[in-house]
Amino acid sequence: MNIFSGHIRSSDTSVPMIDPFGRMVSYLRVSVTDRCDFRCTYCMSEHMTFLPKKELLTLEELERLCSAFIDKGVRKIRLTGGEPLVRHNIMYLVRALGRKVRHGELDELTLTTNGSQLARYAAELADNGVRRINVSIDTLDPTKFRKITRIGDLSKVLAGVDAAQKAGIHIKINAVALKDFNEDEIPEIMRWAHGRGMDLTVIETMPMGEIEEDRTDRYLPLSELRASLETQFTLRDNNYRTGGPSRYVTVKETGGRLGFITPLTHNFCESCNRVRLTCTGTLYMCLGQNDAAEFRDLMRSTDDDTVIARAIDEAITRKPKGHDFIIDRDHNRPAVARHMSMTGG
Template sequence: MLEDRFGRQFYYLRLSITEACNFRCQYCLPDGYQGPSHEHFLNLEEIRTLISGFAQLGTQKIRITGGEPSLRRDLSSVIDICRHTPGIKKVAMTTHGGRLAQNIASWHAAGLDQINVSIDSLDPRQFAAITGQDKLLHILKGIDMALEGGMKVKVNTVLLKDFSQHRLSRFLDWIRHTPVTLRFIELMQTGDHEAFFKQQHLSGIPLRTQLLEQGWKPLPRELDAGPAQEFSHPDYAGRIGLILPYSKDFCLSCNRLRVAANGNLHLCLFSEQGVSLRPFLQSSDPAELKGFLQEVMASKHATHHLNEGNTGATRHLAMLGG
């Protein structure tokens, strides 16, 4: 089992397979993607060795991220590798959902258990203004198809200062009859977007207080769960999750590591440049990779330093998929 010097154990790997994204979200890539091309990212055999090594060290859940993972033509093969690696019990993916409707059946058939879709507004015009893409209705159709196929669906929305009570009410009306987990995420500062962060950051603490006052009840946290605090309500088919990275003790329950599309291991979303795992991925035998992973865990810090304005090497969230 991978464990750091603070006794935290790591069951969950977030694997980015591309930095590229074709949306232009205001808080991430407002000017579009301008990074390296796909040939610079991990190939299928490197991914196979990587997943095998992590699984042999106790990893049970893989989340495939980007950028936008559906931009890789071999995405179904990546899912299949994760699904058929001994020890991996759950395969999830985060996507903007633009290609969800036409691909969800093949992704599910390849072994995808859960899908997380980013939707920052249920108003089509506001959604287009935030993302640069007029695809909300198409994405909602894809979510319906995923639910009909029996998949677990979570929807991520970033809290911004212009997040109105009307916008919240619209989301709550939607999940009254739609069995998704709606997760509100505090805007996080990144290196390229300091000014936008200062203009738009909104604490999620008042929203948590409001939910509790309205009868939402906290749910116990699963072993391989991410950082969200989840709540349920008897009058709603859906659930609500809150991700509050600026809250006290946010990092105490950390159980996840990140590997970037270029093969760099990041011990925290907001930390160093990462250390390259690629030298250990050229063989199908993950023995050297496992030894290196166990060794490097000693350098994981107790917490991020977001409250101090330290964003580390993270220029934008597409680098590591959040």
């Protein structure tokens, strides 16, 4: 044994994570906070009750747990929220994980953001090894943007995109496809993104958490959206992968890539290599299932990282084959009660 960062380590912490279906888990998504400075109507209730700060893992605890997963074979970490950049002193964790990238222990550190804080943090993110980020933009109409986010300012998000690109960060735009809201705007968003050298991924709304509206009113199958786009564009399937669930096509007319995330119409679970860690230390082996493993109390009870490693191994044995997402009039309650902001977007 040797001592590293104050914790006891042993060689058995490095056994890779293989789930019951033979999939190697190499991608960890970490929700660093459930808080967000937007209140997107399809994601959150307007009057959210956020977790007390005392229930959250400290940034030092998040660093320790991320390190344990890296020891177990995780090669990519995505920081999410809520909005990750509203977490106080979040750059402490970015710097710590950025050192893992610099030393070759981690292939990639990235994050998903609403862009509201990007103008402030873009340069520092780039300096600490962040090379790619996802920015969520569902509309380029400032009035509609304020409506869908309830409080968001599109101009600040676009300024953040400018700052990130200036810092050399590659951006992928994420847009949730919403019936009778932005379905007619997707071609414009795609032309804008591709014109700036950014990929675009469109996402089906996911049935997670109680919100004010009925998701069936907003649900747009991406098979319908794709059929509509193919009346204007030539979409050619390609084999590009980023480690996530997107399936990409190349758009002949723009030369850019368009991704589809289809948890409802086409299950994306067969090649899932991901697990999700919440800001309270709960590990979800599947976004669409409730089975979980709790790490906060365990971490606070021991400095022996072999105990953490064994708990990770046990959790991975419970990773399911797939999720149970469904949206229809007969299933008008969310498939999963927790909000997306709690699990990590």
